[in-house]
Amino acid sequence: MKGILIFGGLLIAILNGLALVPELSAQALAFNALSIIAGLGVTLAAVAKYPTDSKAAPAPIAPPPPQPVVESAPPPAVENPTEPDHAELLQFLAQLQEKGRFVDFVMDDVTSYSDAQVGAAARVVHQGCQTVMKEALSVESVTNSAENSNITLEPGYAVGDYRLVGKVTGQPPYTGVLRHKGWRATAFKLPRMVAAKDGALPPIAPAQVELK
Structure with a gap:
């Protein structure tokens, strides 16, 4: 619509300039009147065709509020597996x-x-x-x-049951x-045994001491 109004204004200005020429003043006045009428018609048609141009721009849509961060509970601590005590x-x-x-x-x-x-x-x-x-x-x-x-x-x-030699x-x-x-x-099958708290393994055979 803005382009149509600009074009109509330029056309009117040109016709007004022609009106200053004596030889073309009569014709220019006639064309000037016709151009004004045509310009009004084009303007009204453009307004009817593009009604949204006169409306205010829609308000921006507000972004949704941030969701609260739900912190999950930390996994339970797992102790490092120790080496078997044999x-x-x-x-x-x-x-x-x-x-x-x-x-x-x-x-x-x-x-x-x-x-x-x-x-x-x-x-x-x-x-x-x-x-x-x-x-x-x-x-x-x-x-x-x-x-x-x-x-x-x-x-x-x-394969694990046989050893090939030769x-x-x-x-x-x-x-x-x-x-x-x-x-x-x-x-x-053997009874379950564990090492001492200080990590010492049980003796295979304790030393024997004969008392006198």
Whole structure:
């Protein structure tokens, strides 16, 4: 609408200028009157067509109020897991030592002993340690095949149950000689024990002092 008004004003100014020329004054006055009438008509039409130009600009929409920040409760503190104290393992060694003198036999230097002496000591260790093993462990053979017999490991065999030695090439099946049938534990039971508060582990075998 603003452009129409400007154009109409320029047209009227040009016609008024022509009215100053004597030869064109009559025609200019006629055109001037017609232009005024046409300008009024165009102005009224523009106002009717564009009524929103005269309206005030809409008020800006206020942004929604900020939502309150809900602070969630912090997660519960988790204590760092400590390394296992291996007290159960020490308890197992303690039983082997108590009933089979296992630690004494392993830690002793047997190079100065004769084969007969070592054999006699080994018999005591074997009997005592076997008793502890049967009380604490349930074991079974990995395979029922006889040792030193031929065995074939088919594709998909339990890799963790067999150790391949010698020249290993290609993919299964593997055929070889069973040198050891292996063992696996099916159960292991020991009383639950924990280290002392100061972190000290329990002794495998306490020192014995004979009082007189």
